[in-house]
Amino acid sequence: MRELVILGTGSQVPSRERTQNGYFLRWDEDGFLFDPGEGTQRQMLYAGVAAGAITRLCITHFHGDHCLGVPGIVQRLSLDDVPHAVRAHYPASGQEYFTRLRYAASFYERAELLEEPVEEDGLLTVGPFGQLWARRLEHSVESFGYQLIEPDGRRMLPDQLKAFGVAGPDIARLQRTGSIEVDGRTIHIDQVSEPRQGQRFAFIMDTRLCENVLRLADQADLLVIESTYLSAEADLARRFGHLTARQAARVAEESGVRKLVLTHFSQRYLEPERFHEEAAAEFSGEIVVASDLSRTAVPARR
Numbered sequence: 001m002r003e004l005v006i007l008g009t010g011s012q013v014p015s016r017e018r019t020q021n022g023y024f025l026r027w028d029e030d031g032f033l034f035d036p037g038e039g040t041q042r043q044m045l046y047a048g049v050a051a052g053a054i055t056r057l058c059i060t061h062f063h064g065d066h067c068l069g070v071p072g073i074v075q076r077l078s079l080d081d082v083p084h085a086v087r088a089h090y091p092a093s094g095q096e097y098f099t100r101l102r103y104a105a106s107f108y109e110r111a112e113l114l115e116e117p118v119e120e121d122g123l124l125t126v127g128p129f130g131q132l133w134a135r136r137l138e139h140s141v142e143s144f145g146y147q148l149i150e151p152d153g154r155r156m157l158p159d160q161l162k163a164f165g166v167a168g169p170d171i172a173r174l175q176r177t178g179s180i181e182v183d184g185r186t187i188h189i190d191q192v193s194e195p196r197q198g199q200r201f202a203f204i205m206d207t208r209l210c211e212n213v214l215r216l217a218d219q220a221d222l223l224v225i226e227s228t229y230l231s232a233e234a235d236l237a238r239r240f241g242h243l244t245a246r247q248a249a250r251v252a253e254e255s256g257v258r259k260l261v262l263t264h265f266s267q268r269y270l271e272p273e274r275f276h277e278e279a280a281a282e283f284s285g286e287i288v289v290a291s292d293l294s295r296t297a298v299p300a301r302r
Helices: 040-047 070-079 092-102 158-163 169-177 211-217 231-240 245-255 273-280
Strands: 002-008 022-027 030-034 056-058 086-089 113-115 122-127 130-136 144-149 153-156 179-182 185-188 193-196 200-204 222-226 259-263 286-289 294-297
Touching (some): 002 040, 030 144, 040 070, 144 211, 200 211, 231 245, 245 259, 245 273, 259 273
Parallel strands (some): 030 056, 086 113, 200 222, 222 259
Antiparallel strands (some): 002 022, 022 030, 122 130, 130 144
């Protein structure tokens, strides 16, 4: 299963309608928790997301609405005796903040939390999920966006497998080796399969428009991106290092995004349909105006 569970969608301060940020990406066997703001632990309970589902914690920057939920999450990992290691990515320049958040209160630390600070742009790690990248954004403090890239693969074709007599363990062997011999003839993988494009996910929070916004969003199947302001406040957005809904949608259109998730809304706005209207003027794909405790699926492979 690949889906985004939206825990909170507000910026700066929570409101009656919106909790601060929090986004959980379920990606097969892995669970990525992005930017847990204040109240994330409680929102996870409402959403049915267990602490044990988290395998990676990814923080874009150390403004409170993106990280004040860290103490509760860290302590919950130990309280629930999460058996696997959880890896934490965050800007290395904010090491002192992460340390304070991690040990904000006394607790019996049983869970294994492995810190992997982000020093610079580039590939962070490779795992069963694919590649995890980080790229520096333009905000008032150091901030990184994240990109998940699944390698391209091949889709096996049942009718062709049957026609060539490939079945059972031979299918897995063919996938490993690229060719096998069946009844005296060599079968190549391209005879019984077709190319399958890997999926991409991008997570972009507080930033002005910059080159790395486009690099992160490039060909994303699912793009989660801040749209703090409407276009009438474009000057305000630039001054404080944020995007408007129209800018975010233009990025999605230019980058070949399939599904656009707008979030991180200023508390001054009470009409979410206005964000959809602005985005629809720029982006021709599917648009989701995020709401607390909603879910959206990663689009099926192309």
